[in-house]
Amino acid sequence: MDSQGIKDVIHGMGARARAAAHALAVLDTEKKNDILRAMADGLREQAESIIKANAKDIIAGEENDLSPAMLDRLRLDDARLEAIAVGIEEVADLPDPIGEVMDAWTRPNDISIQQVRVPIGVIGIIYESRPNVTSDAAVLCLKSGNATILRGGSEAIHSNKAIAHALQSGGHVAGLPDDAIQLIPFTDRESVSVMAGMDQWLDVIIPRGGKGLIEAVVSRARMPVIKHYDGICHTYVDREADIDMAVAIADDAKTHKPGVCNAMETLLVHNKIADDFLPRIATVFTDKGVEMRGDSKTQEILGDAVVVASDDDWDTEYLDLIVAIKVVSGMTEAVDHINCHSSRHSECIVTDDSARAESFITRVDSACVFHNASTRFSDGGEFGFGAEIGISTDKLHARGPMALRELTSYQYRIRGNGQIRSLHATT
């Protein structure tokens, strides 16, 4: 299809999504939950055809030399599909954010004002590889009363289409409004550009993926973007740290799941504790095959176990068993380093001095700041949100773990008994 054809198709989807959003906004909670459970049933009933479609993606992935890790993320089986279906039922069980009265007050002129949570409208989500995002995103948007337009990556296109079809047809039985969940059938970059430009239909666009994808969206988007960028997360071991705790937290933050955004990339160590702490953590890292890249002081202490860190190391998200290590002269240097090099995702201070912890927390400009707990807890599930869209690295609207509440806007509802400003102004 040519550019104009792609544009026409996607804009048509946008217009229909807007109509669906108005229908979704007035559905009550029970109705939305019925639809969600029917969507889970649809997924179970169509498991066979979904797995068949997934097999096509796997074969294509093997032909395109996807890494074993990528192929594993792509693969669906009965157990994984059942987990997705159960996930939908869990979202049905979560409280409905819509209609919540966030604030309410009455003015001296007897006008009463309510601030009420409402859906955003139409949400565009652009993502790569993992087909379960198709379900996760659609389901969270539906529960929060939003229509969604999904654009998945080429690697998972057959799986995504099959999953979207199962959700749509399953939900349809229970009254899912037409066009509430739509999947864009194209996987080229052109479709990303078209989505980024259609601010008359999309109220927000959420890119989840690599830097290239996010940059393509940011540079073209006319509507708000909620970015899910990388995590360059730091652990700062303060001079007052419990060394056993610091070793356990740094180990967990680096090695428990190194390929995710809340893993630690840089370890900062107070110089007063470095001689005691660094050899301890180095033993753990060496045992686990973690490559250490250190500044000159780290090298003085650890010798050949550590390679020389370059300037780039402080700004790199390894997503791998590599860690950058720096010895700092005090908390101020640690905070300055973090505020300069962090992606503002998640940081941790390990210290037994709670005044020092509070100072660190208030001075660090990141979404999540941990005291004596691993940055690996920076996660919607671990926060108790039940499900998540991802971790926002933006500061506006949604910051940090993003779940149902962050998929809402609000509306002021003002009730009077005939007040007019020319007679009843309060200012």
Next chain:
Amino acid sequence: MDSQGIKDVIHGMGARARAAAHALAVLDTEKKNDILRAMADGLREQAESIIKANAKDIIAGEENDLSPAMLDRLRLDDARLEAIAVGIEEVADLPDPIGEVMDAWTRPNDISIQQVRVPIGVIGIIYESRPNVTSDAAVLCLKSGNATILRGGSEAIHSNKAIAHALQSGGHVAGLPDDAIQLIPFTDRESVSVMAGMDQWLDVIIPRGGKGLIEAVVSRARMPVIKHYDGICHTYVDREADIDMAVAIADDAKTHKPGVCNAMETLLVHNKIADDFLPRIATVFTDKGVEMRGDSKTQEILGDAVVVASDDDWDTEYLDLIVAIKVVSGMTEAVDHINCHSSRHSECIVTDDSARAESFITRVDSACVFHNASTRFSDGGEFGFGAEIGISTDKLHARGPMALRELTSYQYRIRGNGQIRSLHATT
């Protein structure tokens, strides 16, 4: 100065604003209030030089044939300056949003989580004509702990520079961090483009002005934009309306201050009440010189008093004594018309039937929906916010009247006692 020169200057201001933002974020409330009062004093002390600078803008405005209304908005005198200074002191008296614990809970693994209000960081504000915005914006940003980079219009450049200087030098005495308030010395479009592109320094950009200015920002911005677009506001007179009340509200919404964004532009009337209501409001509008543009049913009832509305009228912000009038077959047609033509700013239903009012409110997709009160109350001051940046027509982050709370972000602060995810996960 050439393009590169302008870019270098503005990026330099951005880098310094970032440093200032870190200093501002840790100022306590008392300190910020002391600085604000010192800024008000600075404004009073430098009143003479500000009025002298303003005279240059007025002379230039007269030479450039600015309208009398524009010249009036531009003009400063002792009384207006004193009002600005008092406004600063009022902001000092408002509660500080920063540090507010918005939510707090403890997880089963004994990790405690707080969601705490923090400043956004660096805020860029682009505005036109009225020099008091220089003070309003700087003051609200300071109270909420944000650094600000202001870019005013060419009409008010001398006034803006003098006001910014008074605020800076006044605040300096009380400890205003350097570069916390900066005014861009350029007024060409180039400077708007540079600001829109520097997402490494600006966390958000807020354009206030005409469509051309906002479009220039939206099409270039890499950071979040909070738009203050136009107000195409509707009043719907329901079949169950109290006609006296409906006349008073429609009159106020249209004629009290027709040049502002919360004025009514379109009047929708239920056909069952049109024969009684339309002649009543037409008499008022005719007396006050309001031009009426109606659909065919309105013309049937009002005859020659009304001119034929074109399709464009339903999408026009007149900001003048002109009103578009349409007779609708019921509430659904009214809601559909609004959701299609409104700028999602403020709408009103006049009805004595509260069930019908609730139905209207939940179905209308606008920032502020009024029941039996004039849309003219859509205003930060009238809402009790004490001061406002403006009325956001966006749905993300800030919607409707935007004041101190909307100039904040939040941070999750997570406190543990050594929890690591490999041992203490809850999911």
